[in-house]
Amino acid sequence: MRFKDKIVIITGGARGIGAETALKFAENGAKVAIFDLNIQGAKETAAQIQRGDGTCSTFSVDVTNREEVQNAVEKVFREYEKIDILINNAGTLKDNLSGQLTEDEWDFVLDVNLKGSFICSQAVQKYMVQQGYGKIVMTSSQAAVGAPGRVNYAAAKAGIQGMMKTLAIELGPYGINVNAVAPGFIETEMSKVSEEYAKRRGIENFTEYKKAMIQRNPIRRVGQPEDVANVILFLASEDADYVTGQVIYVSGAPVV
Numbered sequence: 001m002r003f004k005d006k007i008v009i010i011t012g013g014a015r016g017i018g019a020e021t022a023l024k025f026a027e028n029g030a031k032v033a034i035f036d037l038n039i040q041g042a043k044e045t046a047a048q049i050q051r052g053d054g055t056c057s058t059f060s061v062d063v064t065n066r067e068e069v070q071n072a073v074e075k076v077f078r079e080y081e082k083i084d085i086l087i088n089n090a091g092t093l094k095d096n097l098s099g100q101l102t103e104d105e106w107d108f109v110l111d112v113n114l115k116g117s118f119i120c121s122q123a124v125q126k127y128m129v130q131q132g133y134g135k136i137v138m139t140s141s142q143a144a145v146g147a148p149g150r151v152n153y154a155a156a157k158a159g160i161q162g163m164m165k166t167l168a169i170e171l172g173p174y175g176i177n178v179n180a181v182a183p184g185f186i187e188t189e190m191s192k193v194s195e196e197y198a199k200r201r202g203i204e205n206f207t208e209y210k211k212a213m214i215q216r217n218p219i220r221r222v223g224q225p226e227d228v229a230n231v232i233l234f235l236a237s238e239d240a241d242y243v244t245g246q247v248i249y250v251s252g253a254p255v256v
C-alpha cells in the first residue's frame, strides 16, 4: 500500500500502458482519476479497479484542450483537496517519411504528445506548488533518439525530455519531482499500428515485426505494459524522492 490515499491523475488510462499503470496504483492504495478521449475504455479500467475495491473516477478529456483539462483537474481537486501525482501517458502516432509528412500529421502528433503533456503539467502545478509536494512522470520514447518514419513522434518525445528537465529545475524547490520513462517496443494496441511502418521496411505482418524486434533485443523479448508501469510507480514513489530530471529507458536494451 505504498500509495495509500495518494491522488493520482493518469492521462490515457483507457488502455495499454496507462490502464496497467492505473490498476497498479489502485492496487497500491491510490485513488485514481483517468483522463481520456476514450471514455468507454476509461470506464472499463475504472470498473476493473472498483471490482478490486479500488477507487477510480473517469473524465472525458482531450489533453490538447486546455479548458477540458483545467475543468477536470479542478474537479479532482474539489473532490480530494489535493493532487499528489500526475502521469502524462496519453500519446499517439501518425507515421510518415519526413519528405511526405503533412502539416496536419506534424501538428497532431506534437499536440497530443508534447503540448498535451505540458497543458496537464501546467494545470496541476498550482495545486502541487501550494501543497509543497508533487510527482510528475512524463512518457517519452526510445524514438526520442531518432526513428525513421517518425519525425513528428521523435520530435515530440525528445521535446518531452527537454520540457521534463526544465520543469524539474523550476519545480524542485517546491517539493515537486519531474521525471520520464522512455519505453521501447511495448506490446499494446499502439504498437500494432507499427505494422504499417514495418511493411514499409519489407516486414510482412505484426508477428514478423515482433520477431525481428525480439531478435534485436538483448533481453530477447518485447516489453509489456507492466514493465513500464513498474518504473512509473517507482518514479512516483517516495523511493525516488531524490531523483528528478531523469529519463529511464524501459526498452530491454541500452539506448545510444
Ligand code: NAI
Pocket: 011, 012, 013, 014, 015, 016, 017, 018, 035, 036, 037, 038, 041, 061, 062, 063, 064, 089, 090, 091, 092, 112, 116, 139, 140, 141, 142, 182, 183, 184, 185, 186, 187, 188, 189, 190, 191
Ligand atoms: P495506446 O494507444 O494503447 O493508449 C494510448 C491512450 O491515450 C488511449 O487510451 C488513447 O485514447 C489515449 N489518448 C490518445 N490521445 C489522447 C488525447 N488527445 N487526449 C486524451 N487521451 C488520449 O498506447 P500505449 O502503447 O499504451 O502508449 C502509452 C504511452 O506510451 C504513449 O505516450 C506512447 O507514445 C508511449 N510509448 C509507447 C510505446 C509502445 O511501444 N507501445 C513505446 C514508446 C512510448
